[in-house]
Amino acid sequence: MLWYKSWLETRSRFLISLLVAVALCSLVVYHGDQDAIPNTTLAYYYNVLQGGHVLLCMMWVMSVTLLTMGGLLREKAVGTAPFTLALPVSRTRLMAVRISVVLGEAMALVIVPWAAMFLIGSLTGKTHSIQQAFFHMALLAGGGMVFFGTALLTSSLVEGEYTAPVVTFGAVLGISVVLSSSSLHVYSPMEFIAGAEYLDRHTRLLTGPIPWMRVAVSILISALLVAISAKAVQARDF
Amino acid sequence: MTSEPVVETNGLGKSYGRISAVRDLNLTVGPGRITAFLGLNGAGKSTTIRMLLGMIRPTEGSGTVLGRRIDDPAGSLEFRRRVAYVSEDKRLYGYMTVEQIIRFTSSFYPDWRADVVRTLLKQYDLPPDRKIRSLSKGMRTKLALLLALARRPQLLILDEPSEGLDPVGIEDLLQSLVAQCAEGTAVFFSSHQIAEVERVADQVCILHQGRLVLDASLDDLRLSxxxxxxxxxxxxxxxxxxxxxxxxxxxxxxxxxxxxxxxxxxxxxxxxxxxxxxxxxxxxxxxxxxxxxxxxxxx
Amino acid sequence: MFFKLKPSAGQPLYLQLMQQIQHAIENGALQDGDQLPGIRTLAEELLVSPNTVAKAYSELEHAGVLDLRHGSGAFISVSRRARLLADRVRAAEMRVRNLIEELREAGLLDDEIRRLFEARLAGQSETVRIS
Missing domain, CATH: 3.30.70.100 (Alpha-Beta Plaits)
Known part of the structure; x- marks a missing residue:
């Protein structure tokens, strides 16, 4: 039933995010092509897709930050922590369930909008490639884990009903600004998930093999952030 | 029923930096009795209760609840199955309905009593379909009490249960406590409502500025x-x-x-x-x- | 039966309850074979700890005034001795009444008489006759 609780808590945030993401991405794919100058159909269509992906990336980071808002510290602020903590459940399990639910929702926020873009592309007879779609999704789902980890850590460190998402947005913005300089931008997680590095400017295609190594590093970093969060919540007095 | 105490602390204390909230507390709560925990606001009652339930880590001393150490996470998990707690802050998950939270809570307790739920829903006049968010404070208190009583606890801990209740609500509450005690549950409740304590309690503990200044049976107090x-x-x-x-x-x-x-x-x-x-x-x-x-x- | 317990009186509640039951037996409000409410019922009614009622009942059982039958409740059982005691109490009540009348005639107010009684009795620790 902890799953049920986490689902009820995030349900409306998740569904709204999903709806908005699918709608905007679909719109980009459906309409963006209309005004195209059809000299390089392929390149242009992927340009549209890339545009949809960048839009999705921004929405995804925002949605995941909002979805991760929750947990015991927020419950403390809204007054339900004593009830939750008195249940015969460990803090670790409370957290694990919440993380799983949010991760599931985060994955859905990658897959469903992309599936929508892909579907509309193929229904309207545009060239499409499953390999390109997969590349984009791998970047977002893998690289995005860093953002999820950051949001989880702030939600485990700062109290208050809405403090955590505000701090997370600040941190994400700060990281993006610092890493936007030319020498550091390869390390920017934002640019990584948007695929800037792998984008061929002429074809608007992601080129090269999927950077599994960097995806793995991103997942490792987020695992570390999750572990720190768990420790912080364990040690806390409520 | 054994005569082993359901709660026992030994020099239990909690300090935040230099300020100590609870000091050198030696508390015993007997089984099958109603024990009242009196003290002014800020005397350390809630801190003590939260230490017992593993929400706050003690900085000194030790304690047991139902024979398990409070600082042992596995032990705490074990006794929390048999302890019910109604916190001072009776806010519950606002996004759930009364029925949903009952279903949610019941899943954690194998001994859940649907008959108690039915009786109390009626007695407390709680609307099953209403969102908790829209309940009054008195109703939320009653709901919290219902969730606590329906799990057939061995120990019932209540932190200022009568706060926010009208006189009829207080009467209902005391009646529920008495009924629960009659079934063999040890009741430990904090309060600063002396009149209700004086009537219903067997034992009274007074906490002042983090120290226990009195621990006696009301019979003895009346006599001596x-x-x-x-x-x-x-x-x-x-x-x-x-x-x-x-x-x-x-x-x-x-x-x-x-x-x-x-x-x-x-x-x-x-x-x-x-x-x-x-x-x-x-x-x-x-x-x-x-x-x-x-x-x-x-x- | 109606009982009135005073939480702030200087007497344990179980003693108050015992005395009221005994008093009810003495003045005939409770008679041999009458059933008293169960422990839980009476505790809920009086809003006192069930231990209070249980203790009063078990002390009364010891005193031979109450018969606790497991599962079926508490029944008044007035023995010959208890009946004798009831007579004695009735006689004493008579004497107290006469004494109070006398004191009133001597010009003392009820409040003063009460204080005299209380001051006299407060010196001794409260006792309850158990047989």
């Missing part, structure tokens, strides 16, 4: 605490010291009158007063309210 008013023809200075017998907590004088507040030994004190030629001696029982005020002011 007396206020003895006497009139003396004259009040020489040494009279006070001559009356300083065991059990004398405080002495006040006014004109020819002297009033002794005694925690026990009233007979000997009156005997001594007679020897000192007191003109009139009257002993009156002392209510819990006076005892509480006395303990809190003295310390």
């Amino acid at each position: 605490y007396r206020q003895i008013d006497m009139v003396f023809p004259s009040l020489p200075a040494e009279l006070q010291s001559q009356l300083q017998l065991e059990g004398v907590e405080s002495i006040r004088t006014s004109g020819h009158q002297m009033s002794v507040f005694a925690s026990r030994n009233a007979d000997a004190i009156m005997e001594r007063a007679r020897d000192l030629h007191a003109g009139s001696i009257e002993a009156a029982p002392v209510g819990l309210r006076e005892i509480f005020l006395q303990k809190v002011k003295e310390n």
Whole structure:
């Protein structure tokens, strides 16, 4: 039933995010092509897709930050922590369930909008490639884990009903600004998930093999952030 | 039923930096009894209760609940299955309906009693389909109580349960506590409503500034605490010291009158007063309210 | 039966309850074979700890005034001795009444009489007759 609780808590945030993401991405794919100058159909269509992906990336980071808002510290602020903590459940399990639910929702926020873009592309007879779609999704789902980890850590460190998402947005913005300089931008997680590095400017295609190594590093970093969060919540007095 | 205490602490304490919220607490809660935990706001009652439930880590001392150590996570998990707790803050998940939270909570307790839920829903007049967010504070308190009682706990801990309840609600609450105790549950509740405590409790513990200043059965308090008013023809200075017998907590004088507040030994004190030629001696029982005020002011 | 317990009186509640039951037996409000409410019922009604009622009942059982039958409740059982005691109490009540009348005639107010009684009795620790 902890799953049920986490689902009820995030349900409306998740569904709204999903709806908005699918709608905007679909719109980009459906309409963006209309005004195209059809000299390089392929390149242009992927340009549209890339545009949809960048839009999705921004929405995804925002949605995941909002979805991760929750947990015991927020419950403390809204007054339900004593009830939750008195249940015969460990803090670790409370957290694990919440993380799983949010991760599931985060994955859905990658897959469903992309599936929508892909579907509309193929229904309207545009060239499409499953390999390109997969590349984009791998970047977002893998690289995005860093953002999820950051949001989880702030939600485990700062109290208050809405403090955590505000701090997370600040941190994400700060990281993006610092890493936007030319020498550091390869390390920017934002640019990584948007695929800037792998984008061929002429074809608007992601080129090269999927950077599994960097995806793995991103997942490792987020695992570390999750572990720190768990420790912080364990040690806390409520 | 064993006579082993359901709660026992040994020098338990919690300090935040230099400020100590609870100090050197040796608390015992007996099984099958109603134990009241009295104290002013900020005396450390909630901190103590949260330490017992593993929400706050003690900085000193140790304690057990139902025989399991409170600082052992596995033990805490184990006894939390058999303990019900109604916190001071009775806000529950606002996004759930009454029915949803009942279903949610029931999944954690194998001994869940649907019959108790049905009875209490009716008795407390709780609407199953309403969102908790839209319930009044009194209704949320009753819902929290329902969730606590339906799990057939061995120990029921309530932190200021009567806060926010109207007189009828308080009556319902006390009745539920009595009924629960009659089924063998140990009840431990904090309060600053002395009248309700005095009626329903078997044992009373008074916490003041983080210290336990009284732990006694109400029967003993009723038998042993007396206020003895006497009139003396004259009040020489040494009279006070001559009356300083065991059990004398405080002495006040006014004109020819002297009033002794005694925690026990009233007979000997009156005997001594007679020897000192007191003109009139009257002993009156002392209510819990006076005892509480006395303990809190003295310390 | 109606009982009135005073939480702030200087007497344990179980003693108050015992005395009231005994008093009811003495004045005939409770008679041999009458059933008293169960522990839980009476505790809920009086809003006192069930231990209070249980203790009063078990003390009364010891005193031979109450018969606790497991599962079926508490029944008044007035023995010959208890009946004798009831007579004695009735006689004493008579004497107290006469004494109070006398004191009133001597010009004392009820309050003063009460204080005299209380001052006299407060010196002794409260006792309850158990047999």
